[in-house]
Amino acid sequence: MQEKYIVSVDMGGTKILASVLNSKRGIIARQKKPTNITSGTKIYVKDIAEIIRKVVAASKLKKENIAAVCLGVPGSVNPVTGIIGHAPNLGIRNYKMKSELEKLIPYPVLLENDVNLGALGVKSYGVGKKSVNMLAVFVGTGIGGGIIINGKIYRGFNFVAGEIGHMLVQKNGPKCGCGKKGCFEALASRTAIVNNIIYDVKKLKKK
Numbered sequence: 001m002q003e004k005y006i007v008s009v010d011m012g013g014t015k016i017l018a019s020v021l022n023s024k025r026g027i028i029a030r031q032k033k034p035t036n037i038t039s040g041t042k043i044y045v046k047d048i049a050e051i052i053r054k055v056v057a058a059s060k061l062k063k064e065n066i067a068a069v070c071l072g073v074p075g076s077v078n079p080v081t082g083i084i085g086h087a088p089n090l091g092i093r094n095y096k097m098k099s100e101l102e103k104l105i106p107y108p109v110l111l112e113n114d115v116n117l118g119a120l121g122v123k124s125y126g127v128g129k130k131s132v133n134m135l136a137v138f139v140g141t142g143i144g145g146g147i148i149i150n151g152k153i154y155r156g157f158n159f160v161a162g163e164i165g166h167m168l169v170q171k172n173g174p175k176c177g178c179g180k181k182g183c184f185e186a187l188a189s190r191t192a193i194v195n196n197i198i199y200d201v202k203k204l205k206k207k
């Protein structure tokens with residue numbers, strides 16, 4: 001039987017990361033590309049398709065060896081329908097990501113919230129190996145939380161369980177990518193911290 005691999009794609013707010021891997025050989029090829037969302041979602045999906053083609057080429061595998069593509073989405077996603085509800089940092093809302101991407105590549109596409117996938121990774125291979133229940137918190141362009149209950153991802157009824165980045169922590173605080181004010185990630189994500197440093201440095205220069 002042919003050895004099967006999957007292509008994993010991290011749809012980051014600043015860069016797209018793609019790799020080809022399986023549980024036996026680990027990661028065998030990687031590619032990255034800056035995220036460009038200014039030209040709209042259609043162009044962005046073309047970028048995703050292109051990086052998938054590139055990483056499969058770099059892996060030197062045949063089409064038949066790729067079982068599926070899995071996208072890690074920074075936002076709310078319905079893994080059953082393959083529709084992205086809202087990914088604020090990518091400007092995507094109610095988008096049929098699975099069906100649109102499957103038009104461009106010859107592989108089945110699976111979608112899951114990026115932090116849920118990260119939490120599953122921590123549970124399967126990292127410090128969470130021995131934990132049955134856990135909350136994983138990831139800080140980057142935004143802040144995400146992934147909940148594992150009884151060893152499985154807990155998505156909640158509307159697939160947004162664990163999205164702690166948009167909890168209100170400061171009334172009338174700084175504006176968030178989601179449009180609201182004072183969200184946790186508008187105050188404490190890497191982006192927010194860098195913006196604070198830049199603001200303070202500029203203020204000091206004026207003195």
Ligand SMILES: [Zn+2]
Pocket residue numbers: 165166176177178179180183186
């Ligand atoms: Zn928010």
